[in-house]
Amino acid sequence: MSAYHRLISYIYAYEGGIKGKNTGFAKLETRGNSCRIQVSVRRVFAGGSPIGVYLLAGQEEIRIGTLFVRGGNGEFRAVVNCENIEGSGCNMEECCGLTLHETDSAWRAYTTIWEDAVAHAAEVELADVTAEKVREQEAEKEGATRKLAENVSGEVNSASVGKEK
Template sequence: MSEFHRIVTYLYLYEGNHKTRNVGYAKIEKRDAQCRVEIHMKNTGLINHDIPVYFYTQTNAGFPGVLLGSVNFVRGTGEFKDLFDSTSLSGTGYSISCIKGIFLPISEREMILSQWDDDSFDRTSFFPAQTSNQENVSVPEEAITPEKNVSPDLEAAEVAPDLSFETPEPESHSLRRDFIMENFPPVFPFSREDSFQWVQLELKNLHLLPKSYWHLGNNSFLLHGFFNYHHLILGRKKDAQSCQWFLGVPGVFQNPERVMATLFGFPEFHSTSESNIKTGQFGYWIRPLKES
């Protein structure tokens, strides 16, 4: 006799950590090794938004998210239906028995959430779970260089990756970033003819940026990229009139990843290869850093 379980759960719209209203429901049916997911939403206020849909679980590392797909909202209404392997959802190794709820990130402040137990969901600790396909993606050797010895002053500045502490503001943000470019290992993630100069960073180095960017240490998309590939990149482009700065997060181009990157402030993707087809290519999601 086959094993059958069904869950029906409500979905709520959140602004920040505040639950505002019910916007729909989800029905999850497990029969043996198959899991059918149906999500129905209306009156969300979303128009022509293509939003990723995640199951989430909880581990010591935080809240890994299992990407199920995406849902397109038309006049505030959206529906999602699909069938999955209940023993390894979306190839992540997580089974349906591990799942604690459903998460749809709308923006950095808004989300749609369904929680299946009394444990609270911490969005700042959310990160997309790695799939077996991602594990097989190799990072070009020229994109990462070994750490080199840096000055004692810089080593002293590299404290724990807690970005909440107070440090004296530098007299000039441009001087601080010039110091980073001169003391961190250079990398060449793109063409050698690239007009940018790039260096490799770690998460703990973000506090060397202007204080207005310290919040990126809690950016779920940035954390996902860093913990998968163990580095970030910082770049600058100089011309006669100005100097532009950019921060890059490593990743692989997929449409759901593109949606997440845009939601979390990294709208542009630069591939490390010269292929005209971006899908499946390794590269970096880029955001500009303005002087502040």
């Protein structure tokens, strides 16, 4: 039997890079070499231009189709090859999210980033606050505090010896 993987992720509105409200969801179902993608959005501003649907693979956007919006709501469905998405040479494992935006402007976009990609990014960004790193930093502070206390104690002792003379 073929491996089956299902992912559901929320889509948020972004205007000028600022995250807004939840506008829908993306559902991906992978079985064998095909991935069935379903996108459902509401309260979407279409502005008269077609809205492209793109998979995000690193810094690259791979267009997989066009979303049609009526009355602020839109639905999109597609099936893509997991090994070579739309002839791009990228596979589904390289993809970290999905975005929708007008084909001529990405200022207003509707985007979802899958949790695995976010968790990986968080690991990289938060590498300095791992438990081991925190213990190292605390040991360094403790050593510096001990050294400072020794210096102060030595100065106090030498000052009190000087007064006794």
